Amino acid sequence: MTAEPTAEPTAGPTNRPPVPMPGARTHEKLRNFPPPEEWDAHVEYDAKAHPRKVPHTYSLIPTICFNCESSCGLLAYVDHEDLSIRKFEGNPAHPGSRGRNCAKGPATINQVHDPERILHPLRRVGERGSGQFERVSWDEAVRDIAGRIRRAIVEDRRDEVMYHVGRPGEDGFAERVLQAWGVDGHNSHTNVCSSGGRSGYTHWMGYDRPSPDYANSRVMLLLSSHLETGHYFNPHAQRIMEAKQNGAKLVVLDLRLSNTASHADLWISPWPGSEAAIFLAVAAYLLRTRTIDVAFLRRWVNWDVYLERLHPDAPKDFEVFLEKLTEDYAKYTFEFAAQEAHVPVAQIEQLARIVAQAGNRLATHTWRSAAAGNLGGWQITRSLFFLNVLTGSVGTVGGTHPNGWDKFIPHFPEMPEPNDVWSEKLWPSEYPLTTNEMSILLPHFLKDGRGTLEVYFSRVYNPLWVNPDGFTWIDVLKDESRIGLHVALTPTWSESATFADYVLPMGHASERHDTMSFETHTSKWIAFRQPVTRVAMAKRGIPFQDTRDTNPGEVWEENEFWFELSWQIDPDGSLGIRQYFESKERPGEKMTQDEYYDILFARSVPGLPQAASDQGMTPLEYMRKYGVFEIAKDVYRLDERPLTAAELDGAVADEKGVLRKPVTLDTAPPLVGEAGAVGLEHEDGSRTAGWLSPSRKLELYSTTLADWGWPEQATPGYIESHVSARRIDRANDEFVLMPNFRLPTLIHTRSGNAKFLNEIANTHPLWFNKKDATTMGISTGDLVRVTTEIGHFVARAWATEAIRPGVVGMSHHMGRWTQDGHPGSRWVMGKVNLNRSEDGIWKLRYIEGVKPFTSEDPDSERIYWDDPGVHQNLAFPVQPDPVSGMHCWHQKVKIEKAHPGDQYGDVEVDVTKSREVYRRWLAMTRPGPGPDGQRRPEFMMRHVTPKRSAYRVAAATAGETRA
Numbered sequence: 015m016t017a018e019p020t021a022e023p024t025a026g027p028t029n030r031p032p033v034p035m036p037g038a039r040t041h042e043k044l045r046n047f048p049p050p051e052e053w054d055a056h057v058e059y060d061a062k063a064h065p066r067k068v069p070h071t072y073s074l075i076p077t078i079c080f081n082c083e084s085s086c087g088l089l090a091y092v093d094h095e096d097l098s099i100r101k102f103e104g105n106p107a108h109p110g111s112r113g114r115n116c117a118k119g120p121a122t123i124n125q126v127h128d129p130e131r132i133l134h135p136l137r138r139v140g141e142r143g144s145g146q147f148e149r150v151s152w153d154e155a156v157r158d159i160a161g162r163i164r165r166a167i168v169e170d171r172r173d174e175v176m177y178h179v180g181r182p183g184e185d186g187f188a189e190r191v192l193q194a195w196g197v198d199g200h201n202s203h204t205n206v207c208s209s210g211g212r213s214g215y216t217h218w219m220g221y222d223r224p225s226p227d228y229a230n231s232r233v234m235l236l237l238s239s240h241l242e243t244g245h246y247f248n249p250h251a252q253r254i255m256e257a258k259q260n261g262a263k264l265v266v267l268d269l270r271l272s273n274t275a276s277h278a279d280l281w282i283s284p285w286p287g288s289e290a291a292i293f294l295a296v297a298a299y300l301l302r303t304r305t306i307d308v309a310f311l312r313r314w315v316n317w318d319v320y321l322e323r324l325h326p327d328a329p330k331d332f333e334v335f336l337e338k339l340t341e342d343y344a345k346y347t348f349e350f351a352a353q354e355a356h357v358p359v360a361q362i363e364q365l366a367r368i369v370a371q372a373g374n375r376l377a378t379h380t381w382r383s384a385a386a387g388n389l390g391g392w393q394i395t396r397s398l399f400f401l402n403v404l405t406g407s408v409g410t411v412g413g414t415h416p417n418g419w420d421k422f423i424p425h426f427p428e429m430p431e432p433n434d435v436w437s438e439k440l441w442p443s444e445y446p447l448t449t450n451e452m453s454i455l456l457p458h459f460l461k462d463g464r465g466t467l468e469v470y471f472s473r474v475y476n477p478l479w480v481n482p483d484g485f486t487w488i489d490v491l492k493d494e495s496r497i498g499l500h501v502a503l504t505p506t507w508s509e510s511a512t513f514a515d516y517v518l519p520m521g522h523a524s525e526r527h528d529t530m531s532f533e534t535h536t537s538k539w540i541a542f543r544q545p546v547t548r549v550a551m552a553k554r555g556i557p558f559q560d561t562r563d564t565n566p567g568e569v570w571e572e573n574e575f576w577f578e579l580s581w582q583i584d585p586d587g588s589l590g591i592r593q594y595f596e597s598k599e600r601p602g603e604k605m606t607q608d609e610y611y612d613i614l615f616a617r618s619v620p621g622l623p624q625a626a627s628d629q630g631m632t633p634l635e636y637m638r639k640y641g642v643f644e645i646a647k648d649v650y651r652l653d654e655r656p657l658t659a660a661e662l663d664g665a666v667a668d669e670k671g672v673l674r675k676p677v678t679l680d681t682a683p684p685l686v687g688e689a690g691a692v693g694l695e696h697e698d699g700s701r702t703a704g705w706l707s708p709s710r711k712l713e714l715y716s717t718t719l720a721d722w723g724w725p726e727q728a729t730p731g732y733i734e735s736h737v738s739a740r741r742i743d744r745a746n747d748e749f750v751l752m753p754n755f756r757l758p759t760l761i762h763t764r765s766g767n768a769k770f771l772n773e774i775a776n777t778h779p780l781w782f783n784k785k786d787a788t789t790m791g792i793s794t795g796d797l798v799r800v801t802t803e804i805g806h807f808v809a810r811a812w813a814t815e816a817i818r819p820g821v822v823g824m825s826h827h828m829g830r831w832t833q834d835g836h837p838g839s840r841w842v843m844g845k846v847n848l849n850r851s852e853d854g855i856w857k858l859r860y861i862e863g864v865k866p867f868t869s870e871d872p873d874s875e876r877i878y879w880d881d882p883g884v885h886q887n888l889a890f891p892v893q894p895d896p897v898s899g900m901h902c903w904h905q906k907v908k909i910e911k912a913h914p915g916d917q918y919g920d921v922e923v924d925v926t927k928s929r930e931v932y933r934r935w936l937a938m939t940r941p942g943p944g945p946d947g948q949r950r951p952e953f954m955m956r957h958v959t960p961k962r963s964a965y966r967v968a969a970a971t972a973g974e975t976r977a
């Protein structure tokens with residue numbers, strides 16, 4: 015912050031007014047941020063030189079944070095003297111983060127300057143997993159990888175190339191690359207993350223996530239500690255606090271007294287998995303007291319289908335529907351909910367009364383938490399959103415929007431043809447309704463012999479560490495007959511990277527180009543990540559070829575890597591791939607990133623060309639200067655958007671009023687929504703956009719769930735969790751383990767390269783309610799053995815009142831390890847011995863904790879922490895929900911005092927048992943195909959959608975139109 019006399023800041027597109035500081039002299043104002051007109055040459059004194067005044071001149075170059083998906087704006091301070099990056103602060107022009115960041119944003123500076131980061135391409139020497147690597151040139155690596163991919167494509171093994179992404183950090187770029195290759199190979203981490211949340215929203219409205227308008231709400235109902243500890247952490251937290259200042263009530267359901275819960279007017283800590291019972295009891299209350307939005311329900315809910323399917327003999331009348339609905343949900347009493355949740359009845363009543371006061375300003379949110387913890391977690395989400403629907407708080411001021419209204423993904427004007435391949439390794443027939451790829455089952459599918467992989471990219475992803483059942487991942491990653499080539503694209507060492515054939519260094523937030531957009535509030539914005547040193551060099555006319563010349567070491571930005579790789583897969587253009595990476599200005603040469611973004615911003619971002627021209631800039635120049643553009647804001651009720659003449663041209667309404675245009679099986683569905691469907695014709699004759707569900711309405715009764723084998727779950731309901739209270743034998747010291755929360759200052763793998771963050775959070779206790787601890791004679795600091803279905807781990811107890819009795823919890827970002835002689839990140843990793851017996855018993859034991867080390871960063875010798883944490887995920891079997899595909903993170907565990915010989919951090923697992931658990935959960939599924947021989951409903955999101963013909967098991971004749 016600079017205390018210089020200054021004019022009002024003006025130029026940032028959404029700059030905030032300065033905040034006068036108490037006691038400031040009247041002719042001076044403290045500025046929140048340097049104004050954009052100073053960003054080319056901003057002077058600050060060197061803080062470390064204090065009390066001397068040593069000025070430094072900086073270019074402030076915008077980029078976006080890469081440390082969670084909120085995509086907050088950052089300003090990199092690039093020193094004019096040597097073009098080094100000195101620090102990162104917030105970008106005031108960014109409408110989502112408004113100049114503010116959490117601790118993880120500024121900690122990007124640690125990642126950039128980390129002495130442990132990977133700076134050069136590496137190739138394995140010795141056995142896979144031996145941890146031995148040699149330097150290799152980018153040319154050699156790219157040639158080898160491209161050759162293998164080309165062979166798979168030419169031999170029509172187009173499901174044998176897989177791109178498995180952890181933190182995407184971009185929208186749409188990788189999908190275009192994969193589409194150009196014609197492979198079905200996009201894999202995500204989503205079923206250890208948010209499939210449960212997404213599934214619940216999808217079956218209401220097609221869109222798979224919510225966007226609450228917190229700032230204008232009357233009541234905020236949150237089922238997630240992640241709001242302040244991970245998911246959209248900073249942008250949401252800002253607006254939650256604003257709403258509270260304006261008098262809104264905050265209710266939080268959380269098993270822990272999380273940061274979010276600590277700010278709540280009402281905190282309910284229910285038994286895990288009982289949340290849906292609570293929400294349905296509130297729904298029943300709203301129905302019986304008629305605190306519902308009748309007009310909204312009549313127009314936008316598929317109540318006619320509800321009656322047809324559940325009450326076929328009843329008259330098709332809206333009032334009858336309301337009566338039937340009220341009767342159907344009457345069984346969800348406050349008493350029932352309280353009994354399931356093990357909380358006082360009065361708490362449920364209080365919640366119901368608060369929700370009833372919201373009118374249509376109820377902002378709700380859930381993402382991971384309960385929806386990711388429990389069998390049937392997707393019904394928790396569906397029940398939560400039921401409250402929005404009943405109160406008409408959908409798309410309203412202060413209500414909850416679908417994310418698609420507040421997010422914008424630009425598509426490059428020339429998109430490749432959709433492919434016609436379907437990978438059963440990603441989208442298996444047992445899970446036709448899975449929200450995302452069945453990523454956690456990949457090693458089991460490979461062990462089952464469902465296929466092999468020629469090339470497997472793990473990209474900013476640490477599969478053996480972040481997923482359950484990590485030892486089975488190791489078994490498969492080591493097996494060259496199942497995975498031909500493993501390429502780890504990563505900025506930092508991870509447990510999985512040591513099992514790769516190539517480790518290729520990728521850039522951090524200030525070393526790469528990406529576009530991103532997220533639903534932080536009622537605004538549609540697009541932000542631009544950029545390699546800031548390269549931008550600074552370009553401004554000074556310093557020549558470079560690509561980002562390898564401007565980033566540390568040989569770190570290459572991914573976009574350029576993908577362009578080069580694609581070019582080498584198809585060097586002569588005969589496969590039809592090269593054309594998508596070829597310059598328009600210089601045919602026969604590769605497109606540069608400047609050209610790519612020049613075209614993208616000029617042709618695919620509405621309003622940007624005009625805004626740029628108003629300031630005498632090209633769209634790319636505008637984005638390089640501000641790093642962000644706001645396309646629209648304060649947009650509400652887009653379901654009521656009248657359809658345009660172009661949309662209506664050729665569209666015909668079906669018997670339910672859905673307006674459709676003819677489409678062939680040769681076309682691909684959009685990212686989400688049905689191909690050809692454009693909107694809804696209402697009974698009053700109006701024709702509006704509606705939602706992206708099959709009926710274009712909000713589906714209280716989901717025909718998808720019913721017609722794909724789950725009729726009893728077609729309406730919002732309560733599924734008893736695999737860890738419900740009646741399945742836990744408390745008298746036998748059984749508990750529910752909640753392993754899926756995080757601390758606000760840690761990321762996942764990449765915390766390991768941020769020393770500030772490790773200094774803030776560096777212990778990994780097992781949260782244990784004080785009463786339970788006393789009963790069991792366990793005190794803070796005691797070692798305990800935690801036994802799961804496939805093995806056990808040893809942790810250190812923390813007796814606290816901040817978690818409910820019967821539940822224990824461990825955060826999910828620690829437990830980092832490397833083997834002796836293997837590379838790793840010494841800020842966080844302990845050294846382990848890793849052993850596997852012939853019959854599949856794996857054992858991991860620390861032989862050394864974290865300790866100081868010598869490097870070019872003197873702080874590495876000042877490390878005072880020693881706890882690498884416990885890699886608990888290794889001891890969890892896969893538990894995929896049979897509908898959503900979500901890994902159900904909560905574990906039934908037995909807790910005991912540590913056994914003689916147990917050591918902190920020990921993990922022991924029998925992978926034979928993990929196979930048995932996999933088969934048991936697989937048997938819970940109801941496999942496809944669904945109606946018309948479809949593998950998956952077309953309206954459900956897929957990152958890379960193939961042609962409609964590929965959705966069909968027995969592909970109908972190409973060119974056939976929709977019946």
Ligand code: SF4
Pocket residue numbers: 079080081082083084085086111114115116117118119120246247248249
């Ligand atoms: S919330 Fe924090 S980690 Fe996430 S993008 Fe913003 S600054 Fe980065």
